[in-house]
Amino acid sequence: MNRHLISAADLDRDDAIGILDTAEELARAEGRPIRKLPTLRGLTVVNLFYEDSTRTRTSFEAAAKRLSADVINFSAKGSSVAKGESLKDTALTLEAMGADAVVIRHPASGAPRRLTDWVSGRVINAGDGTHEHPTQALLDAFTMRQRLAGGPDRHGRGLDGVRVTIVGDVLHSRVARSNVLLLATLGAQVTLVAPPTLMPYAVDTWPCRAGYDIDAELRKSDVVMMLRVQQERMSAAYFPTVREYRRRYGLDSSRMALLPEHAIVMHPGPMNRGVEIAAEVADSDRSTIVAQVANGVTVRMAVLYLMLGGAAEGSA
Amino acid sequence: MSEEWLVKGAAIVGGEPRDIRLKDGIISEIGTGLAAAGATVLDAAGLIALPGLVDLHTHLREPGREDAETVETGTRAAALGGFTAVHAMANTEPVADTAGVVEQVWRLGDQAGYVDVRPVGAVTVGLGGKQLAELGAMADSAARVRVFSDDGFCVADPLLMRRALEYVKAFDGVIAQHAQEPRLTEGAQLNEGEVASRLGLAGWPAAAEEAIIARDCLLAAHVDAALHVCHVSTAGSVEIIRWAKSKGWRVTAEVTPHHLLLTDDLAGDYDTRFKVNPPLRTRGDVEALRHALRDGTIDCVATDHAPHPVEAKETEWAAAANGMTGLETALRVVHKAMVDTGLLDWAGVATRMSIRPAAIGRVSGHGNPLREGAPANLTLYDAAAGETPVDPAAHASKSRNSPFAGLPLPGRVHSTFLRGTATVLDGKVTR
Ligand SMILES: [Zn+2]
Numbered sequence: 001m002n003r004h005l006i007s008a009a010d011l012d013r014d015d016a017i018g019i020l021d022t023a024e025e026l027a028r029a030e031g032r033p034i035r036k037l038p039t040l041r042g043l044t045v046v047n048l049f050y051e052d053s054t055r056t057r058t059s060f061e062a063a064a065k066r067l068s069a070d071v072i073n074f075s076a077k078g079s080s081v082a083k084g085e086s087l088k089d090t091a092l093t094l095e096a097m098g099a100d101a102v103v104i105r106h107p108a109s110g111a112p113r114r115l116t117d118w119v120s121g122r123v124i125n126a127g128d129g130t131h132e133h134p135t136q137a138l139l140d141a142f143t144m145r146q147r148l149a150g151g152p153d154r155h156g157r158g159l160d161g162v163r164v165t166i167v168g169d170v171l172h173s174r175v176a177r178s179n180v181l182l183l184a185t186l187g188a189q190v191t192l193v194a195p196p197t198l199m200p201y202a203v204d205t206w207p208c209r210a211g212y213d214i215d216a217e218l219r220k221s222d223v224v225m226m227l228r229v230q231q232e233r234m235s236a237a238y239f240p241t242v243r244e245y246r247r248r249y250g251l252d253s254s255r256m257a258l259l260p261e262h263a264i265v266m267h268p269g270p271m272n273r274g275v276e277i278a279a280e281v282a283d284s285d286r287s288t289i290v291a292q293v294a295n296g297v298t299v300r301m302a303v304l305y306l307m308l309g310g311a312a313e314g315s316a
Numbered sequence: 317m318s319e320e321w322l323v324k325g326a327a328i329v330g331g332e333p334r335d336i337r338l339k340d341g342i343i344s345e346i347g348t349g350l351a352a353a354g355a356t357v358l359d360a361a362g363l364i365a366l367p368g369l370v371d372l373h374t375h376l377r378e379p380g381r382e383d384a385e386t387v388e389t390g391t392r393a394a395a396l397g398g399f400t401a402v403h404a405m406a407n408t409e410p411v412a413d414t415a416g417v418v419e420q421v422w423r424l425g426d427q428a429g430y431v432d433v434r435p436v437g438a439v440t441v442g443l444g445g446k447q448l449a450e451l452g453a454m455a456d457s458a459a460r461v462r463v464f465s466d467d468g469f470c471v472a473d474p475l476l477m478r479r480a481l482e483y484v485k486a487f488d489g490v491i492a493q494h495a496q497e498p499r500l501t502e503g504a505q506l507n508e509g510e511v512a513s514r515l516g517l518a519g520w521p522a523a524a525e526e527a528i529i530a531r532d533c534l535l536a537a538h539v540d541a542a543l544h545v546c547h548v549s550t551a552g553s554v555e556i557i558r559w560a561k562s563k564g565w566r567v568t569a570e571v572t573p574h575h576l577l578l579t580d581d582l583a584g585d586y587d588t589r590f591k592v593n594p595p596l597r598t599r600g601d602v603e604a605l606r607h608a609l610r611d612g613t614i615d616c617v618a619t620d621h622a623p624h625p626v627e628a629k630e631t632e633w634a635a636a637a638n639g640m641t642g643l644e645t646a647l648r649v650v651h652k653a654m655v656d657t658g659l660l661d662w663a664g665v666a667t668r669m670s671i672r673p674a675a676i677g678r679v680s681g682h683g684n685p686l687r688e689g690a691p692a693n694l695t696l697y698d699a700a701a702g703e704t705p706v707d708p709a710a711h712a713s714k715s716r717n718s719p720f721a722g723l724p725l726p727g728r729v730h731s732t733f734l735r736g737t738a739t740v741l742d743g744k745v746t747r
Contacts, residue, residue: 088630108632109505109516110586129634131516177516201519202510 001306004123006112008134008181013158016185020142021155023295023302040069040308043100048090049126050076050106055269055293056126056136060103063300069308072097087111091118101308104128109174122307130172136268137178139299141186143288144223146295147264160187165217167193167249168227168276169238171200175268176227180208191217195249197238198229214249218258225266226251226277242275252278256286264288319737322352326360326696328686330662336365338692341735346688358741360696363730364662367670368400368693369647370682372463372492372570373546373618375639376402376433378424379417380409385623385714387424387433390643393621393713395430395739397643398695398729401674401682402431406438407468413438413449415457422459430739434679437461439480439491443469448480455487462678465492467546468593470528472498477532481541488678490542490568493532495553496594500524505634507580507595515583517633520595522550529553533560533567544676545569547620549594551604558613568676570618571605573642573649574719578602582719588629588636589719592622609668610659616672619646623715640719644711647697648725655699656726662699681735692736701728712745 001018002010011019029037045064049057057073064071074094087106094102101122104112109129116123127133145154148162164183170176170192183190184207191209192199203210211217218224229249231242239245246252256265265277265286273279282289325333328346335350336343371394377385387404394402404421406412412421418435425433437454441447443466454461464484471477471493480491501524506512508519529545533556536543545557548569560567574592579599582590590596608614622639629636642649650669654660660668666685674683684690703724708716732740739746 086627086630087632087635106632108634110634111632113586114588114632129516130518174516177514200513201508202513205510205513 004116005134005303005307006116006123006125007132008137008178008185010134011182011185013185016138016141016182017156017158019138019299019302019306020145022306023142023298024155026301026305027298036066036068038068039305040064040067043069043308044072044098045069045101045103045304046072046074046094046097046099048074048094048102048104050111051127053105053127056105059293059296060126060300062297063304066297067301067304069304072099087114088118091115095119101304124303124307127174129174131174132178133174134178134182135300135303136175137182138303139292139296140179140225140266140268141182142295142299143266143292144264146291147288148222148262158186159183162188162222163191163220164188164223164225165191165193165221166225166227167214167251169198169229169233170194170227171198172230173227179225180206184208193217193249195239198233215255215258218255221259222263223266224251224259224263225268227268228270228272229276246275250276250278251281253280256281256284259286266292268292320355321733321736321738322350322355322357323360323365323696324357326363326365328365329666330364333361336686336694338733338736341692343686343688343690343692346686358731362698362700363696364699365686366398366662366666366695366697367684367686368682368695368732368734369398369669370673370677370679371399371402371619371621371643371646372544372616372673372677373467373620374402374404374643375407375620375622376404376421377623378408379420383625387421388428389712389714390621390623391425391428391430391433392745393643393711395732395734395745396712396729396743397645398647398697398732399431399643400693400695400732400734401434401679403434403436403463403677405467406436406465407443411438411442412436413441415450415453418454418459418461419457430745431734432679432682434463434677435459435461436467436492437464439464439466439471440476445469445471445473445476448476448483451480451484451489452487455489462487462489463492463544464489465494465546467492467494470494470496470498472528474531474535478535478539481536481543482539485541490544490676490678492544492546493528494546495525495528495532497524497527500527506583507597509580509598511580511583515586522552522597525550525594526552526556530556533557533565536567537563537565540566542566543568547572547575547594547618548605548614549575549597549601551601554604554608554613558608561613568615569613570616570673571609571614572620573617573646573653574640575605576602576609576617576653577649578719586633588631588633589640589717589721591633591636591638592640593638606653606657606659609654610664615676616668617646617650618673619643623713624717625715629717639717641708641711641713641715641717644713645706645718645720645725647729648727649720651699651727652725692733694733695729696731698728698730699726702726
């Protein structure tokens, strides 16, 4: 594996499957009475969050703590960061704290990549601007494999031939970017569906298909992933009204009926119920939204374990 | 003024070796086997003599941002790059939108004495794009401003642009436009293309430059005024300018050294040295720009030298300042991009880095072919010096934000003369 996890493209197929398999093993260990593993004892993981995201931060925090790491939460609010300290100065502070890994969430694309120039620990991208969110893609892939390739023989397997349709604001979605890259690495066939205004420029160079017609794609999907659409996009003329967006790209129960019987519905959260996804779809038994949250912790444990486990052994 | 030089055996714009005598600020004699006759002899065998370079687009940062550059350090860098005149852009603090500020900049240049500093006046008050600055007062000032620009910002209001183009006709002025449609580039970070899309950086579409250039060409034609297009960066812009010139309209254009050599994929690791406005484009754009510079569609090279302190670039991409230094590398970059590729000979370089920019900027005393009686503004360039990597730490500019750091470039500026006085000798400033 690469030293850092900045992009899903940092993972080759063996790396990605290795993370999913490790997560499976950790999930099995989770079932036992001892919920804490000593693997990362003595190591420090810093959560550096420049955006409010309780969900992602607590997921990383729980993952690190279950591996017995020391966790420091460094949030932009109420710290020197809020007073305009530069990313570099913050990085130097973390360095002084002896951070073995920095989990960073930042509103600017590329901030985690810049951070790698200034810290000696591992850097894990927990979402940067409209760039990537690789651990989200890993937990999504984990969830897909769990639901679609059931049974113990899924160990060592990718997602070959699985048809995944990602719908919504692809242009601004770090989740979509990471998923396209990771799912392609794992052998899935990805199709993006968005209004043309929210489709990235040069999407034809990405390892996926792209289209505008959600109904046509749903009929041939094993997975549909709905992306959050922010209402602010309306003011920048990406689409006329929320009502029209919902009508053309929202997933309601009549659209869900177009999906093959076995297909699952995913959403990286937080959802806009009644906009990109209807409440009855989000709460249906096809929805994996709750499982995604639970899987987030195990997948992040696997990432920390594989990236830092060697360091812990070395220092012991 | 009292210096007297005999430059021995220089190849004038790459021609046969000649001796050039510099006396009383002019080229007093050109010949072979000239006697020193009291002059200091400079052995220029193997060097190319070019008319002193003229930059239409330099950010000297003074007044206001002396942490990034001063007139003194910027003009020293210019002399080391082979320049004898530079146009100081107006986006200082305060903005150069009054006679007072342009005269201050002009005087600082005069005191520094490395190159002639020609201040550019702002088109609108405070670069605000709302109200015309007192263009006439700046034109009539001691700085004798002829080039006006809101560079950094586009004069986006079409009516204001039309009026500005018309108004400066009274004193033979030219409006230098930073062509960037503001609505199409809100939050734009990098050329809208494959790279920006992958990096999740907001795109800066080529059409946002081209739309303004097309509009401005039509306006310039309509009022028969002089338009100069700053830092042309796209193949589409080249097509529009070519069309405007074919109509005989008074449109001129510049390209930067970085747009002749670098492409947007360099931003792949979010290295902020490559953040510039207009952004680095694609290989196809670079090719189109090189050919346009060769065929004259683009008149000249202008550096857009944009120094920034370290902290302005040591940030995440979106927070980083736009711009790159360029004065000390411009000629070497042109050597690599245009001469080594066979697109231009040295006479062609002289036209595009001295003669045309001096004409566009209405700079008297500069941009004259090297012949007897001409002002002794010249640059000696060692084109045979092998490629050496660029080391920004060695630059005279106060700032280090060179996109060429570590890149091997050919050639070396040997000496620069301003009105017969050496400002640079053997690659070092004379004081
Ligand atoms: Zn500009």
